[in-house]
Amino acid sequence: MINERRVVETFLELAQIDSPSGDEQALAERVAEKLRALGARTQIDALFNVSAFLPGRGVKQNAKPLFLNAHTDHVAPARGIKPVVAGGQIASDGTTVLGADDLAGVVAILEGVAALVESDKKFVPLEIVFTAQEELGLVGAKGLDLKNFTAKEGVVLDSGGPVGAIVLASPTHNLLDITIRGKASHSARPEGSVNALKIAADALAKTKVGRLDRDSTANFGIVRAGQARNVVPDKVEIVGEVRSRQARKLERHTRAIKQVFDKTARGTGAKMEFRVTRAYNRYEFKKSERIVQRVAKALKQIGCPPRYEMTMGGSDANVWNAKGIKTVVVSVGYEQIHTTSEYLPIAELVKAAE
Ligand SMILES: [Zn+2]
Structure with a gap:
């Protein structure tokens, strides 16, 4: 079960750890600690990318892992973020961005994994990456050594708007x-x-x-x-x-x-x-692609009809797809990113975690 209070608490805690692009070490160490507490093996590389490997449960030894990714860096102004909870939303105090791009993705993954681990559900092995310097041109993703990764399919949680969007194409x-x-x-x-x-x-x-x-x-x-x-x-x-x-x-x-x-x-x-x-480099998926179908099915299960989108922007998914992991991007609820009016509806964050 997704724990709404824990979702909000985790978001508030992580938002207050400064993590502007290029200076993600403190946040990287904190999220790695949280992942280890959930039973994952973690590594942090020189760029402050966090890699985490969580064994599956109740599935075959050779079950294919699922790749999950969000980024830890925020665009400026991102130092001294003071998140404010009001009216079912989280916003900054107006002097900085909120950093929900992409803390919403980070927190959704942490909570989703925590809920899985606490449940008695089966799950495939998870290969998780929290990348650094995404906003500087996908620098962390480009620099990450994928030699310990075996996943062939994945999901990047880093797109705006209500939960339900699946990005099928990027330039x-x-x-x-x-x-x-x-x-x-x-x-x-x-x-x-x-x-x-x-x-x-x-x-x-x-x-x-x-x-x-x-x-x-x-x-x-x-x-x-x-x-x-x-x-x-x-x-x-x-x-x-x-x-x-x-x-x-x-x-x-x-x-x-x-x-x-x-x-x-x-x-x-x-x-x-x-x-x-x-x-x-570009990528493009058909709706019949396996990873698209898997994500669409998961969205339907939580009562979110999937919306298919094409973007003119890039994300770490462009790098993963170029490196051979078929990866789609999904929305995690954040709005008005890259501004100091950035906000995040709590209900969307909870859905993203589900
Ligand atoms: Zn982002």
């Missing part, structure tokens, strides 16, 4: 870092200069951003250029991205943007560097 994400180098001069003697900012602006004006098609988006988020009003800028750095749930569309959109920049810079005397880095 591939390309990071664009573009540098244009021109030639500086005094603005009053522009002869021979090459204005890198003007070239960048011309290229950006010809580039499509926002939603490109059903599966794809593009954005330019940062432009850095210039020294002074009266100096022709000789260097521009542009930081952008392209995402698509379809590999071929991603290639096409990325190439189209590069061609615009190439063409615009050509013949101007400027040099361009166009760097594309893969942040993570």
Whole structure:
């Protein structure tokens, strides 16, 4: 049985342990301690990822383990979180995030496992990972050594909205870092200069951003250029991205943007560097996929009809899927994440634990 009081107490306790991205050690040690108390064998690696292995009960020796994951880091402002319980919800005091992204996932796993262990139910072996630095670009997941893991299917508890969502598809994400180098001069003697900012602006004006098609988006988020009003800028750095749930569309959109920049810079005397880095790779599941069916069945059993979603965001699931563990993401109830108005309905947290 899920113990609602314990769920809330655990959440309140863990929320008060500072765990901004890159500084998850204290929270990692505390959750590892809780997992050991439930009978799991635990490890913490140099990135502060917590791995835990819990033997199954009442199942065959060779029963396939289930992989469970949530992340321990929170986005800023995340130091000194003071969770407040009111009206059936938990929120921060308004000066920080709540950290329910993804403490809700962490607490749901801890409570779910505790309830299983206390029950007389059968369960398969569990391989649990609480990752660090998810918010910095899935850093913990990418760095985790999976050699001790044998699970082939898993669930990531890290999506917003009421319990019941199953994420079926997520995009591939390309990071664009573009540098244009021109030639500086005094603005009053522009002869021979090459204005890198003007070239960048011309290229950006010809580039499509926002939603490109059903599966794809593009954005330019940062432009850095210039020294002074009266100096022709000789260097521009542009930081952008392209995402698509379809590999071929991603290639096409990325190439189209590069061609615009190439063409615009050509013949101007400027040099361009166009760097594309893969942040993570896409995945897509059919509803008939075994892990999707398992999760849907579990949701129906607790009276939550599954909702199937496609996301334009990434999560640790992109890394696990790329590493060969078929992993879907499910919602755990948190709302308005990455803001100081973040909140978590307690009833949703209890359902997630179930
Ligand atoms: Zn998250």
